[in-house]
Amino acid sequence: MTQNVPDFAELLRGAEHTAVHLEMRDVYAVGDEATDFEQFKHTGTHPNADPATADWNGWVPLVRETVGRGVVMRRARIVSEPVTDYIRFEHAGTPVNLAAGELVRWLPRSRASNLMLPGNDLWLIDDRQVLFHWFTGDGDWAGHEFNEDPDVVKMVSAAFEAVWERGIPHDQYTV
Template sequence: MKLKGSDFPAMLRAAQSTAVHLEMRDSYAVASEAEEFEAWRQGKRYDPADRASWWRPWLDLITETVDRGVVIRRARVVSEPVSEYIRYEHSGTFSNVAAGEQVRWLPRRRALDIAFPGADFWLFDGRVALFNIFTGEGDWADPCFELVEAPATARLCASAFEAVWERGIPHDQFHV
């Protein structure tokens, strides 16, 4: 089933126990982040003391979900040396952690023997996979999500995520 980006918050709000997210691209060109990325390139950084300035409404949704008891884990498979975009993501990830996400990073060389699905994904409660669909340039495709409820797909996603998570480096220990 194809979904629009506006459908995502409802998917996360429907999660009952877990939501895991695997990211495997070294850069994204998502139009909604273009201004923030350019500002980061010019030296802007989130202030850890100014929580109100962080990425909204995303972090509010994460906090709301974690407060309901849902464990949210994000893992990123990255090439080294990391791309400029990954340095940008890394610099702001402290806000994801502060909102309640657990985040790990895995250098791509340490993932060579892991079987991956063909796209980044979210897996909700170990049974519903929501694939992030991007164009070749890294922007959202239209539609931007593909929902798959097939048990074999959920198992592949869970296996890939857990393998990355086991080998991954916690955010506070991963240096770019």
């Protein structure tokens, strides 16, 4: 079920203070990354790690615009270790997120066992709006859910902050 979900760029443009992203899967298989991921598996180098390339024209300017307004953008990734090839791919591409203005931390799944976590990846905007992302078992997009329920927002915010507190800054996390 995909409900009426606000446009993500508009959600981010409406952020006033914070935008946080929680990622909890070890493998994603979204179609627009397939070619880059295959190339990475063969070369060990992320083919698209330059924030100035056309492939990032939608994301990098949006993040820079958001951060430029004073919004703090944080991304936390919970990962199994040893990490999957996909997580190595994400790690190699994370300099783009950092160059755009995001802060990124990694939390080994073994250090998250006693945390209460939501069941899906998400974006939390200004501790008031949650956009959950659903994925198939293989990691492709399956839908979204938008939620502004204060109890859900409170739970998501607490979960993200717990992950962030335990997370390892990108420049200190090796894969």
